[in-house]
Amino acid sequence: MGGLLYLIRKYQLFLLFLLLELVSFGLLVQNNYYQNAVFFNSANSFTGTILSWSSGLREYFNLRQINKELAQDNVQMKQLLARVTQKNEQLNIKPIQDSIIINKYTYTLAKVINNSTNKINNIITIDKGAKHGIKKGMAVISPTGIVGKVIQVKQNFSTIISLLSSKTNISVQIKRNGELATLTWGNRNPRIAKLNDISTNVKVQVNDTIQTSGYANFPPRLMVGIVKKVRLIPEKTFYEIEVELSTNLSSLAYVYVIQDILKLEQDELEAETLEELTE
Amino acid sequence: MNNVVLIRQTGAFFAYLFLQIFFFRHLDLFGVAFCFLYVNFLLFLPINTDNRVLLFAGFFVGFFVDGFDNTLGIHAFACVLIMYFRPFLLHFLSDRNEVYTLSLSENGIFWYLQYTLVLTFIHHFTIFLLQQFNITYFFDTLLKGVASALLTTVLGLLIQYLFFSPLVKNTR
Numbered sequence: 001m002g003g004l005l006y007l008i009r010k011y012q013l014f015l016l017f018l019l020l021e022l023v024s025f026g027l028l029v030q031n032n033y034y035q036n037a038v039f040f041n042s043a044n045s046f047t048g049t050i051l052s053w054s055s056g057l058r059e060y061f062n063l064r065q066i067n068k069e070l071a072q073d074n075v076q077m078k079q080l081l082a083r084v085t086q087k088n089e090q091l092n093i094k095p096i097q098d099s100i101i102i103n104k105y106t107y108t109l110a111k112v113i114n115n116s117t118n119k120i121n122n123i124i125t126i127d128k129g130a131k132h133g134i135k136k137g138m139a140v141i142s143p144t145g146i147v148g149k150v151i152q153v154k155q156n157f158s159t160i161i162s163l164l165s166s167k168t169n170i171s172v173q174i175k176r177n178g179e180l181a182t183l184t185w186g187n188r189n190p191r192i193a194k195l196n197d198i199s200t201n202v203k204v205q206v207n208d209t210i211q212t213s214g215y216a217n218f219p220p221r222l223m224v225g226i227v228k229k230v231r232l233i234p235e236k237t238f239y240e241i242e243v244e245l246s247t248n249l250s251s252l253a254y255v256y257v258i259q260d261i262l263k264l265e266q267d268e269l270e271a272e273t274l275e276e277l278t279e
Numbered sequence: 280m281n282n283v284v285l286i287r288q289t290g291a292f293f294a295y296l297f298l299q300i301f302f303f304r305h306l307d308l309f310g311v312a313f314c315f316l317y318v319n320f321l322l323f324l325p326i327n328t329d330n331r332v333l334l335f336a337g338f339f340v341g342f343f344v345d346g347f348d349n350t351l352g353i354h355a356f357a358c359v360l361i362m363y364f365r366p367f368l369l370h371f372l373s374d375r376n377e378v379y380t381l382s383l384s385e386n387g388i389f390w391y392l393q394y395t396l397v398l399t400f401i402h403h404f405t406i407f408l409l410q411q412f413n414i415t416y417f418f419d420t421l422l423k424g425v426a427s428a429l430l431t432t433v434l435g436l437l438i439q440y441l442f443f444s445p446l447v448k449n450t451r
Binding site: 016017097 | 315337347350355356411
């Protein structure tokens with residue numbers, strides 16, 4: 001026993017070093033694999049508040065760009081609205097009466113207070129949380145395209161796993177022919193993503209527009225990006241396709257969090273069906 | 280005396296973390312060079328600081344930076360690592376000329392560069408390795424480590440010359 005105590009005293013610095021390294025490594029592993037278990041991150045009220053000061057400071061330098069993007073977004077919305085009203089008038093379409101379908105998607109505006117694009121899994125922090133109706137799993141878009149998915153919600157802040165993540169797996173389609181594919185990130189360039197699961201008998205061209213399919217959390221027909229490079233690998237039955245993302249995720253300022261009020265019902269139904277099938 | 284040191288270190292702690300969180304965190308040169316200047320706080324803790332205090336300081340500072348970067352554990356791990364190596368490196372470097380303080384003006388630029396570059400590189404390289412979490416892009420990670428260590432050291436040197444230069448000392 002005395003010998004043990006002597007050893008501990010002799011190597012106490014090394015043991016302390018080992019202990020602290022083990023704690024750090026434990027935190028790291030826990031953070032990597034169980035996103036929910038995190039207790040000290042950027043959505044924390046303390047870090048969140050300081051980060052929102054920091055982003056407020058930086059915002060001044062980007063005001064011109066932010067203004068331009070929002071104005072462009074506004075023009076697009078006006079155009080779309082005009083086109084839809086015009087079309088409805090011409091075709092004399094009876095408007096849908098079911099308000100729950102009309103109001104299926106609700107948008108919440110949020111300010112980006114922390115963002116990164118140079119990590120393997122990039123996380124965005126926004127200044128809206130449970131208090132503002134944000135829930136886990138909601139889709140997040142920007143004026144120029146899709147951004148990511150809410151992964152953690154605190155009282156006043158939430159974190160979003162951005163498209164630039166090794167875990168990204170989003171159902172998209174080619175606008176021209178409606179062909180489905182999944183979007184992943186190649187973990188290098190913040191502007192480029194990869195398209196998977198498109199078999200070689202489908203025609204894909206450079207400059208094809210890629211949009212959301214509506215099968216994932218995102219509403220359908222949202223802009224994702226444009227095909228930049230199509231490469232056929234010999235001996236494989238799939239294309240290797242690079243997509244230039246329409247959103248520049250490194251200069252995000254404001255995002256919209258989309259709530260799908262029918263999503264819960266859909267999820268329940270699908271889960272029940274799955275249960276039925278397995279029985 | 281002790282109180283003065285404590286107050287000064289507390290001031291340095293807040294100054295370095297403020298700079299790190301508000302400015303240096305966003306610095307990104309060509310996607311290879313990043314700046315973690317806050318390590319200078321740890322590198323220039325007084326020379327007579329207890330080794331156990333050094334380890335705890337490393338852990339605490341790293342943990343704090345992690346909170347803002349969503350990288351829980353990574354900075355803490357790297358900081359504790361360099362804080363463990365710090366006394367050994369100082370001992371090794373002082374074999375040739377005795378070191379009593381850790382200031383640039385008294386030990387010369389060569390000593391300063393040796394001391395900061397080695398520890399900064401270990402720290403940065405560890406961070407990039409842990410971020411990557413696998414070995415496939417090893418040379419890319421190595422490049423990032425070297426480039427970032429150089430960037431941090433150069434910026435740190437600038438700060439040393441600006442705020443801790445002999446000129447300032449004489450006027451005080």
